[in-house]
Amino acid sequence: MAYIRVRETKARAKGRQVKSYVVCWREPVRDEFGAVVPGKTIQRTDTFDTEKAAKARLLQVETDLSGAKGIDPSSAKAKANRPLGEYARQYLDSLAGQMEPTTIEGYEKLYRTHIAPVFGSRPIAAITAADVDAFRASLFAPHQRRSFVTRGSSVAVPANTTPSTSLVTRSPKTVKHIVGTLKRILDVAVRDGAVSSNPVLAGPRRTTKRRATSGSRKAFAHRPLSANQVASVCDWIAREKANNVYALAVLFAAHTGVRAAELQGLQVQDVTLSDIRGTVGSIRILRTAARKSGSWVYGTPKSDASTNRVVPLAPWLADELRDYLADVHPFAGKYPHAPLFPGRRSRSNFDWAKPVVADNLYDNYLxxxxxxLALGAVRFHDLRHTFATMNLSAGEHYMQVSKWLGHSSYVLTLTTYADYINEDELAAPKVGRGTAQSVATVTDLRAKVSS
Known part of the structure; x- marks a missing residue:
């Protein structure tokens, strides 16, 4: 029930005390998906200077409140008034058992980040094709890049310098993924009878030939680094950032091909090293780690081929890790479950009980x-491409590299790195070759990242 409460203020006008008119009502509490929380309501108020404006608002509130009362929940009108968030929750719940929990969490995060702020609380029947087109256009618009840069020494900026806006744009593939998720949520509403048709229409089709000649956006291409470039990057991090541990983490990622979540999930017990210097070692990929709502959640790699795979360590890299675990890592000999590379507690202190955050490692260091070093737009995932291209260029068989990368099939390795595979290597893999050969051209790396 809505009503108007009259309040007398301390202000006076023409000898009379000024009054304010407060429209009060209670409405259902909705969760983050826009769904009504049963049995919970919240007090709402709107204040106006005139009684006329207050009465107009009161009429609007009563109309909105009565629209959801006395209506059969199974009726078309009730379904049409349901917010998109309720159907989003229904869609995400229906995915359980059909795909990995981490994949479902990714869809949920995508919904919360992009779709919920625009459509989450809107009645499903009120979303039009024009709204979807405007939403799609907004996704293509330049936006502020999310940054994890929170540490490192500050640099003095001249007073007359205008700070960079750091605007970036989303790729067509990303936009298609977001709009596709919205479409699948609306498909649930169509099947429920809330709307007669899905307002999400397919975007304009462009053939590969037209995209190539338009010049508006180039096709994606990974940017692998050379061994010397990796060494230069690690040298810069150790010298300019005074962080030998994270310099080693970047070097390790580039010469093992681990994914970001796999690097975060590595523990001391996953490293196998001999007691003899100059011999190969290995790491075993068993888990991933990701931050969810401020805490770490552990899972399995993205495919069966990725789980429990073993990646060899070149002798020089095995020596680096041996020195690191013996002289730097405080928990290496005590707690096998300790993260291999630590997170940060402050600018000068590591948090050895928590894993390194790959996003921070990328934004603050890589x-x-x-x-x-003018190496271009290098992503963290390009370190994985670096591992693949260096090994293939050195003559490692693509089937062996595919196993080290944890690809779901050899076809993925062939299609991704065809330019680096020799025709002679399309035969059976050779026996007795190791990753040490692929990094034989790397020199004095230990001197660059150790101190």
Whole structure:
């Protein structure tokens, strides 16, 4: 029930005390998906200077409140008034058992980040094709890049310098993924009879030939680094950032091909090293780690081929890790479950009980190093491409590299790295070759990242 409460203020006008008119009502509490929480309501108020404006607002509130009362929940009108968030929750719940929990969490995060702020609380029947087109256009618009840069020494900026806006744009593939998720949510509403048709229409089709000649956006291409470039990056991090541990983490990622979540999930017990220097070692990929709502959640790699795979360590890299675990890592000899590379507690202190955050490693160290060395737009995942291309260029068989990468099939390795595979290597893999050969051209790396 809505009503108007009259309040007397301390202000006076023409000798009379000024009054304010407060429209009060209670409405159902909705969760983050826009769904009504049963049995919970919240007090709402709107204040107006005139009684006329207050009465107009009161009429609007009563109309909105009565629209959801006395209506059969199974009726078409009730379904049409349901917010998109309720159907989003229904869609995400229906995915259980059909795909990995981490994949479902990715869809949920995508919904919360992009779709919920625009459509989450809107009645499903009120979403039109024009709204979807405007939403799609907004996704293509330049936006502020999310940054994890929170540490490192500050640099003095001249007073007359205008700070960079750091605007970026989303790729067509990303936009298609977001709009596709919205379409699947609306498909649930169509099947429920809330709307007669899905307002999400397919975007304009463009053939590969037209995209190539338009010049508006180039096709994606990974940017692998050479062994010397990796060494330069690690040297820059150790010298300019004074962080030998994270310099080693970047070097390790580039010469093992681990994914970001796999790097975060590595523990001391996953490293196998001999007691003899100059011999190969290995790491075993068993888990992933990701931050969810401020806490770490552990899972399995993205495919069966990725789980429990073993990646060899070149002798020089095995020596680096041996020195690191013996002289730097405080928990290496005590707690096998300790993270291999630590997170940060502050600018000067590591948090050895928590894993390294790959996003922070990229934004605070890898990206600044690549920019300073004019290496272009290098992503963290390009370290994985670096591992693949260096090994294939050195003559490793693509089937062996595919196993080290944890690809779901050899076809993925062939299609991704066809330019680096020799025709002679399309035969059976050779026996007795190791990753040490692929990094034989790397020199004095230990001197660059150890101190």
């Amino acid at each position: 990206q600044p190093a690549a920019k300073a």
